[in-house]
Amino acid sequence: MSPNGKIGADAVLAKGWLGAHKWLLLRRVSQLGILALFLIGPWAGIWIVKGNLAYSLTLDTLPLADPYVLLQSLLAGHVAEKLALVGVAIVIGFYALAGGRAYCAWACPVNMVTDLAASLRRRFGIKGGARFSRATRYWILAMTLVLAAASGAIAWEMLNPVSMLHRGLIFGMGTAWAVILAVFLFDLFVSPDGWCGHLCPVGAFYSLIGKTSLVRVKAAQRSACNDCMDCFVVCPEPQVIKPALKGAGKGIGPVITASNCTNCGRCIDVCSKQVFGFGLRFNNKVADNAPRGETAALGNRP
Amino acid sequence: MAVTSNNQSRRQFLLDMAKTACGVGVFGLGLGLYTRQARALPPTAIRPPGALAEADFQGACIRCGMCVRDCPYNILELARPEDDLATGTPYFVARKIPCEMCEDIPCVKACPTGALDHQLTDINKAKMGLAALVDQETCLNFLGLRCDVCYRVCPAIDKAITLERTHNVRTAKHTMFLPTVHSEYCTGCGKCEKSCVLDVAAIKVFPVQLAKGELGKHYRLGWEEKKKAGESLVAPEIEHQYNLPEGFKYEQGPGLSGEAVAPHAAPAAPSGAPRALHGDKL
């Protein structure tokens, strides 16, 4: 960890405050910007975007639709109109390139809530709590799909915090705030990164879309790593870092290929040694960055 | 020893999986039951025009609110978690603000999923709900007064709602104009409920399945069947036989015996005093 114990302090020394918060700032601009686009209609009467994250129409021409909700609708026995299907195709195409869980880090409004919980957790040194498998989200995802097919209703939307928050902000919150508060408290006191990292089926679904996505974070300079562990501490999915950062000896390339990486770029920010950067999934040769060279022969990993 | 620890960790893994699966399963069951319940649309919540039947609607509506946005009269709302219907789905409350029955039906056009059926192109064919005059004790027209407001505001006046005339027995010399809804034409727009002059409306719009009765499937109406067949279905048609004691006559009207009937004998008014003094006020 950084000398004075503060995560990312080394990075601030090395790159300056802005340099050490670049991706975080860009991400907040993106999250708030998306929200603002949705809100400027109802608040100021400037209709650039109508709808919400389930489906929206931008400038009355560009349809965007949430593939997860529409899949549930399909399983419930309803085939949507053409515009929604076009919207689904655009969204899947985009996240298949940009990294599925980029949705979580760059678009989802709940991320700001859980990020806040995570940073408070770090600041006040709240440790421990319930730990359960990160695979739980896939079980929940499967459950929601089975439930849609069995009940004929998009049942998960009855309490999905993601759509509740976004819809609530745009169309009126009601008691949805209680659900969001529950998510916040759960992450803060019960389980670290509990919601986004373990439970949320929306994130699980987008991670599947992004399984083979083009844009990936890469530990290109991993030989420069000084083991400060800051990236592991800030990363909401720390398990994805290890193979790429420490796998040179095992013949694993420097690209973070695990689809649960949210492409948030925090690891890039907090690293004082400039180990990480955004890149493409190709050029994942061990040799690139393994000066020891002995593993180069193992070549590309998919 | 590696084998045992491997076995152990595999057993632990399977155990963890089973636990997670059970937990998620129970959670799903609860959510499923909850969803079932929410399917009973509360009587005040009316879906926008073209909405599919409630069970289908909950599988089709993705809660995007495009219909809400494109309604020029801002009548629609998305249900909040505390409301009694599926979270995020659109509805309106007629007594608060009724549907204006736009000719181009923008709400339907805006719906990206077809949860509002795009086949609906004539708003007069919409079936958002069905109006019913539910309280005959307070409806001014039923009291023998003339109000007619619900009748006059109806966009399908004289089709969806008519004033049926009947004799006012209380005054014995006036007519009552009873607002009567005809399900074939009522769109459920709710204008009648909205404008009923009472503190609590006597005419209300309900989801169709609540307002509409249904004959038994086996039921046939003799006169309709006769019309369809062009002749009586009982052949030969039997003339009704009257077996009344001598000197008695059917008084129920000319329909049965064919004979002219003596006017119903009014109870004799107490002699002398004018009628108005005997409680027969207007």
Ligand code: SF4
């Ligand atoms: S690996 Fe880096 S980019 Fe991916 S989730 Fe972790 S911190 Fe974010």
Ligand code: SF4
């Ligand atoms: S028909 Fe017109 S007033 Fe009625 S719900 Fe649709 S858009 Fe609104």
Ligand code: SF4
């Ligand atoms: S536009 Fe259609 S899918 Fe969207 S909220 Fe309205 S009815 Fe539901």
Ligand code: SF4
């Ligand atoms: S709801 Fe009332 S006003 Fe609307 S069509 Fe039916 S009877 Fe007429």
Ligand code: SF4
């Ligand atoms: S507006 Fe109300 S009180 Fe008047 S006739 Fe209609 S139902 Fe009766």
